[in-house]
Amino acid sequence: MIRLIDAEFIKLLKRQMTRVLLFVLVGILVIMYLLLLAVSKVAPLGGDGRGMGNAENLLGLPVAIPFAFSMLSSLGTVLAVILIGSSVGSEYSWRTVRTMLICSESRARFLGAKLVTAAALIFVGAIIGVATGFIMSLITTALGGYSFDFSFMTSAYIRDQFLQFWRTLFIIMPYVLLGFLFAVVGRSATSGIALGIGVLFLESIITTLMRLAGGWVADVPNYLLAANVRVIAQLNSLPSRVGGGFGGGGFDISTPGVWHAAIVLSLYSLAFLIAAFYLFRKRDVTS
């Protein structure tokens, strides 16, 4: 398995797409911070003294890391699905799956190595994303002429951010595994990426519509991904008006509890994982 993971690292690290995805992540975070700085400069207090105040808040160091996590849970999920979808699906489009399987120790290990490698890169990407958010916060704070105050950096804050880091990875996981499953099912990168991201976006809309429908239908989203992702994402200590990410917000009539959300997301992840491995183990690899 270690050998296969090493081989996967060679493939992914030398692939331009991996660097492009990282560049997009960092680039968008940088642009977001610069936009926030511009907005806070144009109308520092806003009409009612609250709206633009949030933009200013986001530039501040205490909120920088939670805001980066919030960005990661939305943008990061999209990029992570692209990474896993293309990692698995490209093996089919380039027909290298046959070449690799002949020299792999087992099909499960081949697929497992892909998952471990992608997980490692997503982990590193998340760290780079958070670091970018923090550095950009320092830069925009300096550019904006705001004062540097590190008194927020208490052990409780650090512990909270450490937990939030894992929570962010946890809510990315089901979508990544969904993209992984669809890439295996559809034997292509396109199916993994399109369906993985498609569910990410469409489920938010469907969740909102179901909430509006009322009755028992309104409770159905509690057993889907988006609503539960939102519950975990909201544990982030971000000002409520700028809480972001996908999750079909706005109509949470009966928001599930944290444990409920954690269990549902874990069960989905496990189901996607088992289905992908089962299909790949049984399926003929033909052209």
Add this chain to the structure above:
Amino acid sequence: MKTQAITAPVPGSDMGHEIVLRTTGLSKRFGKLEAVKDLNLELRRGEVFGFLGPNGSGKSTTVGMILGLIEPTAGNIELFGLNLRDNLWSVLRRVGAVVEAPAFYPYLSGWDNLEVLATATGGVPKSRIAEVLERVNLKDRASDPYGHYSMGMKQRLGIASTLLRDPELIILDEPANGLDPAGTKEVRDLIAALAREGRTVFLCSHMLHEVEQICHRVAVIKQGAMLTSAPVDELLNRGHMLRIAVADIASAEEVLKKLPWVGSIKREDSYLAVAVPKDRSSQVAEALAEQRIFPSEMISHSLSLENVFLELTGGKSGD
């Protein structure tokens, strides 16, 4: 006409009796399509075995089953005397294969592609990568991206990849596809050299002239079913024709019909076209002479493997 290439292995010279690959009653069904039907194959150590058939005849499906990529519907596969199903990953370590066309990562260089395979396989030193690239004449282009390779270079990288693990059995699918005449000769010489080293080569090819020159034995399949499996010489012998000019064609035909080893007999103007093994030509003359029939002309005509193949498969493309 069969010609013996200088570099071609002499049939039987390096071959042992050890069976490297054996399929028994191998079958594969995709829905209603029976892609492979009750296929029985045997490859002996050191032989170059040609696996022939029109497009869509089940060659790649058979190779896929041998490599564990496709699950057989029925039948059994043994590699090196071990059941494939129970020993898949241990026996595959002893096999090098290119399935259908060479398939590598387009953004990686030739060297990096081999490094990926060597890393995934394990136990392959980097010096081996240089060695195999040298062997297929790709060392100078090793750092170029695979996506920029010509078809011939891709084929050669495919062959290099099969050699990484120093395999006992090499499975090649159309290895000369896209190669120019010089490249084709290089591949032919390489395959012959591999066989001389005691490796067994399973060669799927449409280039029957090449197969005729380098293979010891061939199997021909059509619509998933085996049509014949025989040494190349025997197959060519079977395709041997005699054109006999005699005054009394009807009597000569009656005499020849009684000979058990005579195949088809056709009348062509004043000639009889008789399918007869090459080594029995003199016996044809003897049999006619005994009945006081003296041919004025006997022309020996050997069919090429291509003609034999077309005759066996009905001469229609499988596309």
